[in-house]
Amino acid sequence: MPELPEVESVVRSLSSKIIGRRISNIYINNPNLRNFIDINIGNKLVGSYISEIYRRAKYIVFIMDDFVLIIHLGMTGILLFNGNLSLKHNHVNIFFDDGNYIVYNDCRRFGSFHIINKDEEEVFFSKIGMEPLIESFNYTYLKNLLKGNRCIKSFLMDNKYIAGIGNIYASEILYMCGISPLRQVKDINDVEINNLIYSIKNILTESIKNNGSSIRDYKNADGVFGVYQKFFKVYNRQGKECYNCQNKIEKILVNGRSTFLCNYCQS
DNA sequence: CGCAACTCCTGAGCGC
DNA sequence: TGCGCTCAGGAGTTGC
Numbered sequence: 001m002p003e004l005p006e007v008e009s010v011v012r013s014l015s016s017k018i019i020g021r022r023i024s025n026i027y028i029n030n031p032n033l034r035n036f037i038d039i040n041i042g043n044k045l046v047g048s049y050i051s052e053i054y055r056r057a058k059y060i061v062f063i064m065d066d067f068v069l070i071i072h073l074g075m076t077g078i079l080l081f082n083g084n085l086s087l088k089h090n091h092v093n094i095f096f097d098d099g100n101y102i103v104y105n106d107c108r109r110f111g112s113f114h115i116i117n118k119d120e121e122e123v124f125f126s127k128i129g130m131e132p133l134i135e136s137f138n139y140t141y142l143k144n145l146l147k148g149n150r151c152i153k154s155f156l157m158d159n160k161y162i163a164g165i166g167n168i169y170a171s172e173i174l175y176m177c178g179i180s181p182l183r184q185v186k187d188i189n190d191v192e193i194n195n196l197i198y199s200i201k202n203i204l205t206e207s208i209k210n211n212g213s214s215i216r217d218y219k220n221a222d223g224v225f226g227v228y229q230k231f232f233k234v235y236n237r238q239g240k241e242c243y244n245c246q247n248k249i250e251k252i253l254v255n256g257r258s259t260f261l262c263n264y265c266q267s
Numbered sequence: 268c269g270c271a272a273c274t275c276c277t278g279a280g281c282g283c
Numbered sequence: 284t285g286c287g288c289t290c291a292g293g294a295g296t297t298g299c
Contacts, residue, residue, distance in 0.1 A: 003292060034275070034294085058293075075292050076277080089277085108276045110293060150269055159294085166292055215292065216279080255270065258291085274296080281289085 002073045003058060004132070004164030004204055006212035006226060010079055011055045013220040014102070017081055021096040022049050023064075030091040034074060034112040037092065041115045045069060045094075057128045057163035061121075068121050074110025079103070081221040107217065129161040132200045137162075142193055146185040153181035154255045156200075165200070168213060168235050171260045173199045175234045180266045181252075181259050206231065234260035 002010070023045050031037040048064035055061070060079065062069040071079065083103040085093065092104040092113065104111070116124055130137050145161050156162060156170045165173070174181050176199040179192055188196065207213060212226035215236075219225050229235075233243055238251035242262040252259050 006292080072293080074276095074294090106276095107278070108291090108293095110275070148268070154270080157293095168292060213292085218292075256272075269299105271299085272297085275294100277291105279290085281287105283286090283288105 002077070002212065002218050003166035003169050004055070005169070005207035005210075005228065006218050006220075007055050007058050007060060007073065007164070008208050009212045009220045009226060010073070011053055011060055013222045013224070014060075014079065014081060015053045017100065017221075018050050018096060018102070019053060020049065020051075021098055021100070022047065023094060024097045025093075025095040027093040027095070028091070029093070030109075033091060033106065033109050034072070035114070037113045042092075042113075045115065055164075056125055056131070057159055058166070059125075063118075066118060068116050068118055068124075070114040070116065070124065071104065072112045072114075074106060074108060074112065076108045076217045077104065077106035077111035078217060078219055079221050080105065080219075080223060083223065102221065127160055128163050129159055131163050132165065133204060137201075138197060139190070139193055142197060143190075146188050146193065148186055149184050151181060151254060152179060152183045152185050152188060152196075153259055155185050157257075162200070164204070167257050167259075168215075168232075169203055169207070171235050172233060173203050175261060175266060176203060178266050180263075181254050181261055183267075234262065236260065 026042045028037055028039050028042055045067055050062050050064055052063040060071045080103045082100055087105055089107045090103050090105050093101055095101040130141055153170050156165050177195040207228040210226055210228035211220055211224055213229040214225040234249050237249045240249050242249055245264045247264045249260055249262055
C-alpha cells in the first residue's frame with residue numbers, strides 16, 4: 001500500500017474538499033473488506049458533518065459530530081474524489097450534501113473501514129507507535145526502543161514503534177543512512193541512530209512533496225499519481241548500479257519481504 | 268522474545 | 284494467445 005507519504009497525500013488532497021460537508025448517503029457495494037462493514041453502522045454516519053481529516057500511521061481519520069470514520073487503504077486501496085462510479089472493485093461510495101462524493105476502490109480488499117464512537121479514538125490508536133515526522137520522534141525516543149536481536153528493517157516496519165513506514169521506504173531509508181537492513185537493533189550506535197532519524201524524516205518528507213510513490217495502483221484523491229518512485233535509490237533496482245559506488249544493488253528477503261540494498265554502502 | 272509461515276484477495280508479469 | 288507460476292505497497296494470527 002500506500003505507506004505514510006501516500007496516505008498523507010490522500011489526506012491533503014481530500015481535506016479542503018470535504019471538511020465542513022455533511023454526509024448525505026453511504027452506499028456499500030461490497031462490505032467484505034479486511035473487516036466486514038455493517039451497513040447499519042455505515043448509515044449512522046448519514047447526516048454527520050466532517051469537521052476534521054487527518055492521517056495517523058497509515059490510517060485516514062474522518063472526525064464527525066459523534067463518530068469517527070477510519071479508513072485503511074491496505075495494499076491497493078484508493079480513495080477518489082468524484083471518481084468513476086462504475087469501476088470494477090468500487091466498494092464504498094460516500095456522498096456529500098453538495099453533490100460531491102468519494103469512492104473507495106480496492107482490488108485486493110486488504111483495506112478496512114472502522115466506524116467508532118468519538119471516545120474510542122484514543123484506544124483505537126493506542127498500539128500505534130510515534131509519528132516519525134513530529135519533533136519528539138528523536139534520539140531519546142529511538143534509543144530506548146533499539147534493544148534486542150531483531151533486525152533494523154523489521155523494526156522500522158513495525159508500526160508499534162514507528163508509525164507509517166512500510167516495505168518500500170524501509171529499504172530507501174536504510175540505504176540513505178548506510179545501515180544494512182540485517183543489522184541487529186542493539187548494535188546500532190549513537191551516530192547511526194541520529195543518521196537514521198535524519199534519513200527517516202528526510203525521505204518521508206521528500207516523498208510527501210512528490211505526492212508519494214506510485215508503483216502500480218496508488219493515486220491521491222484527485223487521481224494524481226505520485227512521482228517519488230523516480231527518486232528510489234534501491235527499491236526495485238536489483239542488478240542495477242548503486243548511484244554511489246557503482247556496485248550492483250541486491251535483492252534479499254528479510255522476514256519474507258523483498259529488501260533492497262547496496263552491500264558496499266550499507267554495513 | 269523474534270520470526271517464519273500462514274491468512275485475507277486480485278491481477279500483472281513472466282517463462283514456456 | 285493462453286496457461287501456470289510467482290510476486291506485490293499491509294497486517295493480523297499462530298506456533299515454534
